[in-house]
Amino acid sequence: MPESLSEDRRPPARFNAARYCLAENARLRPDKTALILVGDGTEDSLSFGTVERSVRAIAAGLLGLGLKPGDRVMIRMGNEADYVLVYFGALAAGLVALPSSPLLTEDEAAFLLENSGAAAVVVGGGCTVAPEALDGRLLLDAAAIAALKAGPKLPDYADTAADDPAMLIYTSGTTSRPKGVLHAHRAAYGRRPMLDHWLGLTEADVMLHAGTMNWTYTLGVGLSDPWSVGATAVLYNGPRDPAVWPRLIAQYRATLFAAVPTLYRQILKYGDLSAHDLSSLRHGCTAGEPLPVELLDAWTQATGKPLYEALGMSEISTYISSGPTVPVRPGSPGKPQLGRRVAILPREGEPVPLASGETGLLAVHRSEPALMLGYWNRPEEEAEVMRGDWFTGGDLARLDDDGYLWFAGRNNDLMKAMGYRVSPNEVEVVLSAHPSVAEVGVAELPVRADVSVICGFVVLQPDAEPDAAALLAWCADRLAAYKRPREIRFLDALPRTANGKVQRKRLAAAVAG
Missing domain, CATH: 3.40.50.12780 (ANL, N-terminal domain)
Incomplete structure (x- = not known):
């Protein structure tokens, strides 16, 4: 097994991720360029001194609006400098930043707001929030953030513990809705x-x-x-x-x-x-x-x-x-x-690391500082990924005698699209709501030797006409771009197990057949 995590790799007991990234830079190199944000013929350049002052001012402003340590702040913006400043401002204040994609539909964004119990949402240009989804939450736009940046700065970064929550990221789970991955400040370290x-x-x-x-x-x-x-x-x-x-x-x-x-x-x-x-x-x-x-x-x-x-x-x-x-x-x-601390574990049975050359579940030990605190209000999914003291993400792999990792596939149905994990359940729920669809399965479809796309495999309602473009447009209105199927294939029946469960791994073969 690779070298164990030594004590000097653990963060201090009191640790704030924003302080870790900014405080020393502002002290030692305040005039050095921290961030260059390049647009279409535009450029926005911020020094470490400017970034740190803005971050601490936003932190003070958020607390001044009544937010309390641990409150979630959803960020719904595109690639703008304020995204960065609000993210680190939330961490500096001891709040929990909830970064989200500007590609999310209003319904998807509303789910994140409701599920996270966010106390505030910050929006940027072109991003909207349905009024009914606010439900008393603070809504901050560019003008509000500009006012916070111009205000007094927080005297010091929040005195957070390394294990205090800092960031909530939503990713695909085994159900039809994304799950929140909660990280502590120690993740930065x-x-x-x-x-x-x-x-x-x-x-x-x-x-x-x-x-x-x-x-x-x-x-x-x-x-x-x-x-x-x-x-x-x-x-x-x-x-x-x-x-x-x-x-x-x-x-x-x-x-x-x-x-x-x-x-x-x-x-x-x-x-x-x-x-x-x-x-x-x-x-x-x-x-x-x-x-x-x-x-x-x-x-x-x-x-x-x-x-x-x-x-x-x-x-x-x-x-x-x-x-x-x-x-x-x-x-x-x-x-x-x-x-x-990385190991290969048996797929079943006791979580005892396998020898080199043996294939099993790729796992990381719970002592790893970068490992999440857990899934937001999803204890059942935490139970699925923890094997004793080991976290398993679903990849099957082996380590060779030189310590190199070699993949052997997935132990679950999660797909990869544009670098994001996408749950087939989430896409299936959207497609199944279309009036022409009787049954649907979603899986990756190989289109080249090394390229796969998300594909919807559809059984139509009686008398419905096959119209792939209409189904793709339906998904485009209801799913973020990276979750949308790129192909639709029509089948007479979905391949199923003896118990009636759709066999997603056989869907592409069913088309070829």
């Missing part, structure tokens, strides 16, 4: 092993991240990690054109670039790499979905730069990776980062 062993991150770096701010990948790798060492973060809020990324790397002399494999593929296809000076780039980082070997080869051949993969999830951040200290082994996401 628990990211430290990846700084050396995946990112190779130092104060001198410029981190360009391609993700949106609601994503833990962006909030972590794109913001918290660079700020924890005093590096500069660059984010983008312009049109999603893959060709823009080589230009941004060259323009801002980015030393690190982080994205999902799908975007690296799009850059190779649509971005003119030879037209831009990429000499500043030390390596690329990728996570969110498996990195195909041919894409790894294509990127390194086209750029001459390494591409380091990491494996993570909302519950634990990244914990397995290749990187400056772990040579790339094509087809494997790498090794457990130094200090992580």
